[in-house]
Amino acid sequence: MSTDKLLKSNIYSFGSGGPRGSAPVLLGGQCRCGYVFFPMQAYGCEQCGNHGDALTPCELSTGGTLLAEAVVHLHADKNRPAPFTIVKVALDDGPVVRSVLAEDSAAVSPGQRMTARLVPVRSGESGETVLDLRFTAAI
Amino acid sequence: MVRTLSDLRPVYVVGVGWHRYQNPSETPYVSLGLAAIREALTDAKIEWPAVESSYVATALLGMAAGRPMLRHLGTTGAPLVHIENASASGSTAFRQACIEVAGGISDVALAVGVDKRNPVQRSNTGIDHLADDAIVPFTHFALLTNEYAARYNASVEDIALVAVKNHRNGAKNPNAQRQQERTLQEVLGGKKVSGALTSLQCTPIGEGAAAVIVASDEGIRRYGINPDRAIRVTASVGRSERIYPPGVGFDAALTRETAELALAEAKRQPKDLDVIELHDAFTVEELHYIESIGLCPEGDGVQMLKDGALDIGGRCAINPSGGLIAMGHPIGPTGIGQIGEITKQLRGEAGERQHPHARVGMAHMVGVGAVCYVHIMEGRR
Numbered sequence A: 001m002s003t004d005k006l007l008k009s010n011i012y013s014f015g016s017g018g019p020r021g022s023a024p025v026l027l028g029g030q031c032r033c034g035y036v037f038f039p040m041q042a043y044g045c046e047q048c049g050n051h052g053d054a055l056t057p058c059e060l061s062t063g064g065t066l067l068a069e070a071v072v073h074l075h076a077d078k079n080r081p082a083p084f085t086i087v088k089v090a091l092d093d094g095p096v097v098r099s100v101l102a103e104d105s106a107a108v109s110p111g112q113r114m115t116a117r118l119v120p121v122r123s124g125e126s127g128e129t130v131l132d133l134r135f136t137a138a139i
Numbered sequence B: 001m002v003r004t005l006s007d008l009r010p011v012y013v014v015g016v017g018w019h020r021y022q023n024p025s026e027t028p029y030v031s032l033g034l035a036a037i038r039e040a041l042t043d044a045k046i047e048w049p050a051v052e053s054s055y056v057a058t059a060l061l062g063m064a065a066g067r068p069m070l071r072h073l074g075t076t077g078a079p080l081v082h083i084e085n086a087s088a089s090g091s092t093a094f095r096q097a098c099i100e101v102a103g104g105i106s107d108v109a110l111a112v113g114v115d116k117r118n119p120v121q122r123s124n125t126g127i128d129h130l131a132d133d134a135i136v137p138f139t140h141f142a143l144l145t146n147e148y149a150a151r152y153n154a155s156v157e158d159i160a161l162v163a164v165k166n167h168r169n170g171a172k173n174p175n176a177q178r179q180q181e182r183t184l185q186e187v188l189g190g191k192k193v194s195g196a197l198t199s200l201q202c203t204p205i206g207e208g209a210a211a212v213i214v215a216s217d218e219g220i221r222r223y224g225i226n227p228d229r230a231i232r233v234t235a236s237v238g239r240s241e242r243i244y245p246p247g248v249g250f251d252a253a254l255t256r257e258t259a260e261l262a263l264a265e266a267k268r269q270p271k272d273l274d275v276i277e278l279h280d281a282f283t284v285e286e287l288h289y290i291e292s293i294g295l296c297p298e299g300d301g302v303q304m305l306k307d308g309a310l311d312i313g314g315r316c317a318i319n320p321s322g323g324l325i326a327m328g329h330p331i332g333p334t335g336i337g338q339i340g341e342i343t344k345q346l347r348g349e350a351g352e353r354q355h356p357h358a359r360v361g362m363a364h365m366v367g368v369g370a371v372c373y374v375h376i377m378e379g380r381r
């Protein structure tokens, strides 16, 4: 049993290899029309407007290609002390997502193959480790 | 659209006015707005009772801020509506005022934008994201800067030249928040914000006001307005974001389709444009948008910039007011201030900032969310 807890278990989850063993998966969705989106939502498809049964949850790989990166030097929110790096990744499964680059990732530039992993960000109330998703250069 | 503005009766800008865009101050928004409206009325040489309808653009003042301002112009009972559409609030208010006059509901209408730098409130959609709290607008545009530089092999220095040009224009504009010329070294050496963006490559959000009065031919006749100073609005288009293929920036794609519709409505080509005021909140945007509007192929914007083609006196003056980077971006007023600048340019009244022989102008705004508004205006000369 793991004492690890996910910061946002509503939009990503542990991969098949266990808590920190492999890349996490993103909890996306697919519409009957073929449109793939992230995160899963039931409001309606952004492409065709279908809702209800037309939308089904699907797991998306975090594998993708880097479109852009930016080192943030100034950020007003004290919960996110600068500097940190934001990456924009075109996922192999379709959606484009933006998130934080892992601090120990190799330097990245557009075209770089990317993946994600879960990294400890803080301790929870009962001593468990809270994990959040970070992108990193794929080896 | 079933009909476009150009299918309706002609509508003209007949009066323009500002309160200078400036750093946040103790001045109440009421003073800012009234100064701009009174200047626009004086410019049109009409009195307040002539205004049959008002559109108040504001994003950060809270509910129904217009009436406590307009009441100090005298009691008329004319209708009033507030417009909030993010950065494009002013452009949207202007479009609605034009539609009302072109549609024959009113002969004279006011669009006024006013704002103070209050905190931005966004509603919770109920959909979570990986790290949205870490991605503010300047980081969105830092990412676009990185993408543009990589795709077109442009350097950080090349892109920063946009800020050098726009500060040079703003230095000649008494209504600009930033009125100081800056060298490339000063722009690049400033405080680092995000990615390649330094503070002088980002708009300084401040406060201010801008107002324009629009009128029909009948309104112009009835109030004895000088028709030679009236600038016709020949196209008005508003669009919102669609889904674009991965790797296609929505900002540029949305501008492309909106500008295309506006040019078709005005029966104009990109090469016909003499002056453009566009949404340069961050340097890279100006390059994206001139390419999207069709002034040059994608990736060639830097060369035009280096050749001086985008300067006042060049092939097409881009942001002669100083743009959002130097004139400023108080949100509600910005899109209306652009219309004011184009009007001055097409009248030949822009003084030190005058682009020679300006006859056709375009105003362009995008708003987060995302919407895009494009207007085309033409002078008589």
Ligand SMILES: [Zn+2]
Binding pocket: A031, A032, A033, A034, A035, A045, A046, A047, A048, A049, A050
């Ligand atoms: Zn669909």
